[in-house]
Amino acid sequence: MTRRPPILSILIxxxxxxxxxxxxxxxxxxxxxxxxxxxxFAAYRSVFESDTFLSVLSFSAVASLMAIVLGILIVVPTAxxxxxxxxRMRPVIExxxxxxxxxxxxxxxxxxxxxxxxxxxxxxxxxxxxxxILLVIGYVVLSIPYMYRAIDNGMASIDIATLTEAAESLGAxxxxxxxxxxxxxxxxxxxxxxxxTFSISMGEFVITSLLNRPxxxxxxxxxxxxxxxxxxxxxxMAFVFTWVCxxxxxxxxxxxxxxxxxxxxxRRTVQKGKL
Amino acid sequence: xxxxxxxNINKSFGANTVVRDLDLTVNTGEFVSxxxxxxxxxTTVLRMIAGFETPxxxxxxxDGTDVTALPASRRxxxxxxxxYALFPNMSVRENVAFGLKIVGMSRxxxxxxxxxxxxxxxxxxxxxxxxxxxxxxxxxxxxxxxxLAPRPNLLLLDEPxxxxxxxxxxxxxxxxRRIQQELGITTIFVTHDQEEALSISDRVVVMHKGRADQxxxxxxxxxxxxxxxxxxxxxxxxxxDAMASGTDSVAVAGxxxxxxxxxxxxxxxxxxxxxxxxxxxxxxxxxxxxxxxGRVLTSSFLGSVIRAQIEIAxxxxxxDMFNRSDAVLPVVGEQTEVWFARHDVLILRExxx
Numbered sequence: 309m310t311r312r313p314p315i316l317s318i319l320i321x322x323x324x325x326x327x328x329x330x331x332x333x334x335x336x337x338x339x340x341x342x343x344x345x346x347x348x349f350a351a352y353r354s355v356f357e358s359d360t361f362l363s364v365l366s367f368s369a370v371a372s373l374m375a376i377v378l379g380i381l382i383v384v385p386t387a388x389x390x391x392x393x394x395x396r397m398r399p400v401i402e403x404x405x406x407x408x409x410x411x412x413x414x415x416x417x418x419x420x421x422x423x424x425x426x427x428x429x430x431x432x433x434x435x436x437x438x439x440x441i442l443l444v445i446g447y448v449v450l451s452i453p454y455m456y457r458a459i460d461n462g463m464a465s466i467d468i469a470t471l472t473e474a475a476e477s478l479g480a481x482x483x484x485x486x487x488x489x490x491x492x493x494x495x496x497x498x499x500x501x502x503x504x505t506f507s508i509s510m511g512e513f514v515i516t517s518l519l520n521r522p523x524x525x526x527x528x529x530x531x532x533x534x535x536x537x538x539x540x541x542x543x544x545m546a547f548v549f550t551w552v553c554x555x556x557x558x559x560x561x562x563x564x565x566x567x568x569x570x571x572x573x574x575r576r577t578v579q580k581g582k583l
Numbered sequence: 584x585x586x587x588x589x590x591n592i593n594k595s596f597g598a599n600t601v602v603r604d605l606d607l608t609v610n611t612g613e614f615v616s617x618x619x620x621x622x623x624x625x626t627t628v629l630r631m632i633a634g635f636e637t638p639x640x641x642x643x644x645x646d647g648t649d650v651t652a653l654p655a656s657r658r659x660x661x662x663x664x665x666x667y668a669l670f671p672n673m674s675v676r677e678n679v680a681f682g683l684k685i686v687g688m689s690r691x692x693x694x695x696x697x698x699x700x701x702x703x704x705x706x707x708x709x710x711x712x713x714x715x716x717x718x719x720x721x722x723x724x725x726x727x728x729x730x731l732a733p734r735p736n737l738l739l740l741d742e743p744x745x746x747x748x749x750x751x752x753x754x755x756x757x758x759x760r761r762i763q764q765e766l767g768i769t770t771i772f773v774t775h776d777q778e779e780a781l782s783i784s785d786r787v788v789v790m791h792k793g794r795a796d797q798x799x800x801x802x803x804x805x806x807x808x809x810x811x812x813x814x815x816x817x818x819x820x821x822x823x824d825a826m827a828s829g830t831d832s833v834a835v836a837g838x839x840x841x842x843x844x845x846x847x848x849x850x851x852x853x854x855x856x857x858x859x860x861x862x863x864x865x866x867x868x869x870x871x872x873x874x875x876x877g878r879v880l881t882s883s884f885l886g887s888v889i890r891a892q893i894e895i896a897x898x899x900x901x902x903d904m905f906n907r908s909d910a911v912l913p914v915v916g917e918q919t920e921v922w923f924a925r926h927d928v929l930i931l932r933e934x935x936x
Contacts, residue, residue, distance in 0.1 A: 477634075
């Protein structure tokens with residue numbers, strides 16, 4: 309008996325795929341048509357030739373990296389401590405970590421501007437550096453739901469409590485345990501969290517725009533208002549960038565200790581040992 | 584000479600007291616097992632010795648020093664966990680070297696000690712493997728080597744064999760005992776498996792509801808259990824409801840048995856007497872001086888042992904006899920006499936459930 313091919317399923321899958329792919333292909337196609345009558349990368353060239361593009365890109369990159377570092381410093385010890393000593397607090401912390409998804413960024417940034425504005429005891433918005441710090445903090449807040457989840461899952465996959473006890477029984481101090489045992493074992497989770505933070509921060513618009521920072525998000529919107537082809541080129545590049553981030557995340561997440569980053573380059577085959 | 588001394592240890596988590604009035608003295612080089620069902624407090628005892636829990640009251644002394652308030656990292660203990668707990672990001676070699684690096688040994692010394700330890704567990708050829716590339720038994724051996732490498736004062740084993748399958752469990756059990764005796768290291772071993780505890784220990788602590796019911800050699804624990812719980816938990820047991828009829832006699836199944844170990848009970852008190860299945864026989868053996876009439880319910884041939892269920896005074900009783908070429912299988916339904924020796928009768932302090 310031969311099975312009928314699942315035509316209906318294939319059809320639904322194709323429609324679903326088209327839903328995502330058609331706009332992407334259309335945008336890509338449009339971005340290549342800056343020169344009339346031929347396909348070229350002129351729009352991309354024009355984007356890269358702009359000084360503003362490079363300056364906003366590097367500003368956003370630096371701000372995102374700062375956000376990653378700050379996020380790791382806040383989330384790793386918190387997640388570790390909650391899992392080790394305050395397991396009952398875990399639902400509370402988890403709920404708190406979701407708050408940034410519930411509170412709209414507009415509300416967040418208006419709150420910042422009121423609290424850290426001219427009449428505050430900590431008038432961060434009065435200086436360039438202060439505003440930049442506020443921006444980084446805003447990025448950290450936005451990325452915390454993702455960062456916390458990534459790192460907490462990473463810690464769930466190893467037995468934090470027993471590994472900590474094993475290290476302590478061998479004489480390791482708490483700090484050494486975190487640095488030598490815990491950190492390397494959640495490294496891949498930290499890296500995934502970092503990539504997520506990076507891709508959120510790079511394109512962030514609301515906070516960046518309302519704090520009036522010269523970053524990539526507002527630039528993208530501005531370009532959209534002023535030009536025809538360049539925004540499409542930027543959108544495609546942002547899309548490719550996101551995908552590269554996803555692939556790198558996957559690579560780090562599935563890597564095993566003792567393997568190189570690209571396991572298919574490793575010739576050595578290791579078989580599971582038998583006693 | 585006592586090396587580890589626990590004095591009057593109590594431990595409560597909130598309103599829940601898990602260890603009560605525990606006193607234990609362990610000699611240098613001794614292998615002591617803490618045996619009990621889950622929830623009896625045995626792991627908590629080990630964790631207090633290790634320094635992962637602090638006793639609510641009482642003191643712990645190691646080699647004459649009070650360590651009760653000392654953090655785990657400064658107690659110089661080697662601990663092996665049920666879940667292996669090898670560091671996943673480190674190779675076997677790095678795992679074993681971990682404790683040595685912390686005490687600041689030189690590289691050459693570390694290398695020498697690591698290969699010595701790996702030889703001890705016969706896994707030298709796997710030094711560059713990672714934990715995820717090894718079987719459970721191999722991982723637990725590495726965990727043992729890691730714990731022993733810094734030459735700890737005490738070796739603490741927290742159900743190290745429970746996650747392994749039967750064959751490896753036995754071979755690793757024998758390895759643990761061999762290595763322990765070679766190094767002469769004082770060892771505390773926590774287990775819920777009575778066979779494990781009896782087979783490798785110098786002494787066994789049987790714990791029940793947070794108390795040490797009995798502390799003694801494996802033979803004492805098995806042959807002279809002091810409570811009904813110990814008797815039931817360690818080995819199989821037939822129990823009979825009986826009545827004390829004198830200071831050294833009981834009435835059981837309509838017979839008066841005298842000349843027992845003292846019951847220390849006034850006549851008329853209900854007590855429990857017990858007999859191990861292997862203390863009973865359907866044929867009279869030399870030394871057997873008592874018998875009870877019964878009827879064969881079932882009989883099964885298990886190779887080295889013939890096991891029969893006999894009904895005595897309305898109660899089903901297990902009888903184990905060694906198989907010999909001339910042994911006759913009991914016939915179901917047949918009337919028989921169950922023989923035993925007076926000194927094999929166990930008198931249990933409390934009425935068993």
